[in-house]
Each structure stands twice: as C-alpha cells, then as structure tokens.
Amino acid sequence: MKSKRLKMALQKFSEARIEGGLEDGFEVMNLDEASSTRGGNLAGCTCNNGSNYTTKPPDCTCNNGSNYA
Amino acid sequence: MIFKLSKYIVVTDVLDPNSEKQQRIIFSTRSGISALIEDAVYQKLQVGDFTGLGNNVLSRFMDYEIIVNNEEDEFQEILKLNKLGVKDTKSVSMTIQPTANCQLGCFYCGQVHSKQTMSADVQEKILQRLIYQLDRQRDTELVHTTWYGGEPLMGYSAIINLSNRMQEIARDRGLAYGAYMITNGLSLKKDIFTELYLHHKITRFQITIDTVKEHHDKRRITKKGESTFDIIMKNIVEICALEHYQARVKHPIFIRMNVDESNYQHVTEFIDYIVSLGLKDKVEMGFFPISNWGDKNAGDEQGLTTNEFAELEIEWLMYMQEQGFTMEYILPLRNYDVCMVVNEASEVYDATGNITPCYEFPYTPKYEDKKYIIGNLLEDESTYNNKTQVRGWYDDLATCNVSPKCSKCNLFPVCNGGCPKDWYNGEVKCPTVKANIEDKLVLQYLMDKSSLKTLM
C-alpha cells in the first residue's frame, strides 16, 4: 500500500473493529458488482433455508423454479 | 487433473499485522471478484494445497477462477473468452462526429479542426450503416450513440436529425436507445441541454474542466485565446438547477479533469469549488492523465508518470469521499473488450464520412494512413478494410506480435491492454490501476465496511 493516509485509515478501522474470523477463511465482498460482468446476477439468492439437501451450493442461482420457461 | 492458484490474482499485504486473524484482500481479475481471505488459507493456495478447503469453498474458488485447471494456458483462455464475449455485447454503438470544427485550441489536442460539418449524404449513409449493423447483429438490444467532435454542438442540426431517425429505427425494431456526448460545454446552454437530455436521450455529458479557473483558462482557450472557464461553469450551474436535471439519471454531467505537472496541485481546490457551488450530488467527477495525442506529445512533455498519477488518484478519491461525494465502486470489472476497437459493432463516423475503429483517429494527421481507416461511408462497401490494425488486437496478442508485457500481467482480464493504439505505437502505457490496484482494493474495502469519512 502506498498511500499513507489510506494506511492510517485502515489502521484506525482495524483498531475499532471487533475482531471477527471469517467463516471458511474467506468472505466475498463484491459479488453483485462482479456478477454484472460474469453472466447474470449470482447474488441475492433467497433460498438458502429452503434447501432440501444437506448443503447449499455456493452462490446459488436458484430461482425456486426451473430455467425452462 | 491438476489444479493451481491462478496467476490472475492480486493480493494485498496483511491488513492488520497486529491482529490474531491475519487477513488479506484477494482479487481475482479473471472473475472480478474480491474477497477477504485468511493468510493461512492464502499460503496454502500458493503452494497448491487445497486439502484443507471445504467442498463449498473449493467450488467457489473454482467458480471465481481463483483455483484453475493447471493444463490450461490461462492467457490464451482469457483471449478466447474475450473474443467470444465481445460478440455478445448485444449493442451497436456509434461514435458520431457531426463536425470537424471546435471553438477551442487546447495545446494537448491532436486534432486539426476545419469548418466542415456533416453533409446530408453522410448522415443518410450513417443510418444505412446502422441498419446494416443491426441486421448483422441479430442479438442487439441497444443502439447507442456517443456524440463527439471537434465540438459536437457545432453540428447541432445533424445531431437532431440523426438522433430522431436513429431513435425511430430503434423503436421500430423494439430496441433500447441511449446516447452520451463529449462536449467542451461552451455552447451547452440550459435549453439545449433540456432538448438533448429529454428528447434525444443523452444521459451523460462529459465536460472537461482542467481544474481551477487559473489553469483551465491557460489551456482550454478559444482559438483566438479567449478564456472559457466562467462561461462553462455558468452553463453547468444553470443546468444543474433545472427541475428536471435528475429526471433520467442521477449525474447527467460528468466533469473530466485532464491533469499534468502544471495543475495537479489544484485538483482538490477544484473539488472544493464544486462543493461550494452545491454541485456535489449533481455531478460526477473524474481525473485523467494528460497523454500524447496524435503528433502532440503533451504527455511526454509535461505529463505525470503513471506512478505519480496513481498515487495522486488515491488521495483525490479519498478527498472526494471526505467531502461527501457518493462513490460506489472503484474496482475494475472483468471485461471482455479492451475498448471499442475490438468490437466490430462499434465504429466512429466523422464529418467527412470516414469510418474508423478508434475515436482518436479522425482529424488527426498521424492516423491518416490506410491501416487506421475502415473506409468512407460515401464509397462502396467493397472498398472497406475490415482488418485495420487495432481491430486485430486480440489476435496479435495471442501470437505475441505486440505488447509482450500484457501477456504476463496479472491485471490483463480487467484491463485487456489499456489502449491498443499506444502499444502499436510502441508506447508502454498501462492504466493507473496497474500502479494502485492494491490501494484501490483497500479503499474499496473501507468504503464497504465503514464510513470512510470517519476514519480520516
């Protein structure tokens, strides 16, 4: 990082932040924006709790219906 | 099958070395995804050890192109995808220069202006060309025009005629229509704005103001040497006060600052000035380094280096945040096209009828050679050259004919080479993001996670 002001801002932010680990060691920050150029919107899946199966796919594209319009 | 960490990755330093949870930001340029990642996980990725990753994480890393197939040549895969992606653009975009004239004589401008405006013949041919493009590109959903010049408003009647007809063509085919304009702002009176904004769907007016009055009036002057700052600012202020100003979009006016050695110290002062006029929520602002254009080498003579500019850019972005400008997203997106030059559905038409693949070519003596020009609208299509130099950008990259630096650059998928024309001219010209991507990642992170203002 080159900007000193940015470094200071980050430091201030880190100090104030309550330390939280990342679930899975990883947390995506910009799925919405990035999705606009990777084929449709991936984010905003509302069906997580609706899964019938033991696990939920990552970035579910589910629309609670079929793709076959 | 063997898998590896993609080389198209940007990673920041550990954000907070004092904390227990050592985290970094990782940015996959093949997908445009940025994420927080624990250092321990990142270390494992680097050595290709994926055993510790849960199924879900593994599958996401593959989805985001962070973990990729080892057998693939990533660069060639990206190029392949780019070439296909460009064809899926679903829009026909035209840059139209209704005149070769301009009131101003900016020292860095590479164009040679003349009194020529676009004839009725040429206008007619543009419409035919649009129809040709639409027939060729069956998936088109949008017809888009960028009005450019010279100063486009000096060809006003051609704009109105063409715009009416193009909107009609779009309507007949059930397509959306939209337009932008790049103007010096001198003649953009509020009534003209209203007409163009409301009836000709121009939703973005790019107006260049080279920071404060003192500096702007040294360089963006009329051919007779008269100053223009006050007139342009008066226009902007009046337009922003119109009741319908934000009726279509939030920021119809985009103020561009061309920055070099002589005026970079005045950028923040100009930002203050815009705030003092109460325009902070009405206009969008952006800074661009002055670079060479045609035979004018202002970039070499008094431009800032990429590194210098990149550092300043971060400071300016932060300054604007502090002043309360809304800024949502500053990271580059994964793009299939580098710019218009690789897209055959994207052409520039100048007032004489010349068709070019790049808007820096018209009226510019350096680019009069055949290899830069697709053809002239007034001539038969059989004479057109569909293989102008820059159109072959991705093919030339694939065979390493040009810009070897890009083939090794981890930013390629979001940059795609910046400006192909420059590479062909033998200039190495990376966009500033090459020099400040890590800062941008941190800045975006702070913008997302906090109110940045309170941190400064």
Place this chain on the structure above:
Amino acid sequence: MNASIIADYLKQFEDYAPEPPKEADSSAASSNSNKFDNGHIFYALLEYIIRELPEREKHTYCYSLSQKLLRVCQSKERNVATYFVNKVEEQYALLNEEQALEYHALRSIFNPVMAYYHYYLQHDYERAEGYMLGLLENIDYLIGHGFLDGMYMKIEQYLNTARVYFNAGQYDKSARYARVVMQYLLSSGKETFEFPFSEVLRSANQLNSILALFFNGLIFKALAKPESGAFFRNDFLLAVFREMDISFNEMMEPATRDALAILLRISEGEEEEGLEMALDTQIFNEKVPASMRYFVLTALLHHNNAGDLLPEPLKNNIRLYQEKELGLTASQINVLRPLNAIV
C-alpha cells in the same frame, strides 16, 4: 348459473389488499422452508460423489463448469456459452462407462445444462431431447446406487422434457411426460417410478410447493398457448390430468385437489357444475397454485359476463389480486386474459 350469484361470490375480493413486501430473510425463511430448490440438487450430487469417489477437485471442477455454462445461458451470452460447451464436451470425452458412478454422476451434472443450452439458446429441440432422455438413465443409476435424492432430479427432468416438447409444439409427447410425473407426485403409491415420492419428501410443505411449481409450470404454459387447446377446454391439460385414477397423497392440500377437480370439470365442458363446485369450496387461498386460481377466477368472471356486473373498485381489486397475489407479470396477464371484463 346466474351472473349475480357469481358477483356475490366475488365480493370476497372486496377487502383484498396486497400484503406489504416482506422484510428480507429471517421470517420468510422459516415459513418458506422446505421449498423446492432445483439448483441445489446438483450440488447435493457433487457432495455425494465426493463422498464416494476420489478426485474431489476434478469433480468440483466439473460442477463449477456446469454452473458457469448455466449462468451464461441464462444471460443469453450465446458466444461465450460455446466456450463452456466446448469445455464440457472435453469432459464428456474423458468419461468411461466402466467407471459407472462417475460416468452417470457427471453426465447428470452436465446433461441438464447442455439440454438447456440447446433448448434455450439454439432452439435445437432434438439435441436437447437427446441430453434429457440420456439423463433419465443416468439418474436411475444414481438412485439405484443410493442417491435417493436423485428423485428430485428425475421429476424435474420429466417436467423439463414436457416443457421442451411443449415448446416444440409436440403436445402429445409433452402431455405424456407431464402425466407420468404428475401421477407420481399426486399419488401416494409408487406409480410409475421405483418408490413412492414420500420416501424422499421432507414435509407436506415441500410436497405442496413442488406441486405448485409443477401445476403452474404446466397450466400457465398451456393457457398461454392457444394451439395447445382453447382456454376453457384445453386438450393438453385434459390429456395430462384427466382420469388419473390414483389415490391422492394425503399430504396434498385439499383445496388444491378441489381446484384440480373444478378445472377438469370446466375443461370437460361441464361449466355449470364446475362453477358450482367453486362456489362451495375455498380455493382462493394462498395454498392453491396460482395458475389454478387464475383459471377458476377467469371462468367465474367469464360466465354470463359476470365480470361486467362488478363495481369498479371490485374490478380493480381483482386486477390487483391477479398481479400481486397470483404474481402474474403484465405480459402474462395480457397473454392469458381471455376477456376484457375487468379492464
């Protein structure tokens, strides 16, 4: 039946007011749990093969490939899609039938997306059909291997096959697939498939949400396409639902059963009887699939122009009900609405 009786009955919509949009998440999540999510089954399958076979990374890669292809198809990126189609084809070529589980599992992951690609972007129904029919075999293998949730894939594949044939104008074939799967879902026995659906079902809620999806998928489609039959006498729907001769699954919502009976009555030409049944039952509740409510509502409005008798505010309310409650898009309303009575 006298139109005024119907008008009286329709007064139940006088107090109709659309629900305010739900706040995100928490509350909705619990009440909607057990919904049918077709996207998840493929991930569940991936987890199944990861448990059973080595080469986790390769299988995950294949899954991820199928998701990428699906996404670009959904956003109609025709050219980019070919890139992923090629990648998928490379993987098909590597499959070995002797490694049966891998063979059938990966084909089950790829086939539906490939079918979708050919159907949706290429309009090549034949190739789409090929992928789908192959898939049914693959799924049977997986179910036999122990992946019982494959039943979810199977029923969806039947519905998809029906949709593809329907869109290709092959209504008879379409109805055959639709009938088989509907018979299976509606009944309590095993009917045409290996074991009763209740063996994999998680709850009654889930069954009803699946049924809604299937009913809506078929009924809306049929009503929108006059070639498949007249609105009130739709041959396609008759072919799917008539004389099923099954014992209904007791988890099925009784009102939905009523609505189906009404729909059949009316479609068989016994409009009076059908409408009388409608007046006696409570089918205008959220548990009944929207397509069925739409059909019956339309029949009521249509009968002796009963819709014309309604006062303006009530007409508006009904329109609102169609939009908000039945979730019809403007274009659906325009396509589907056979009468101008309530405009």
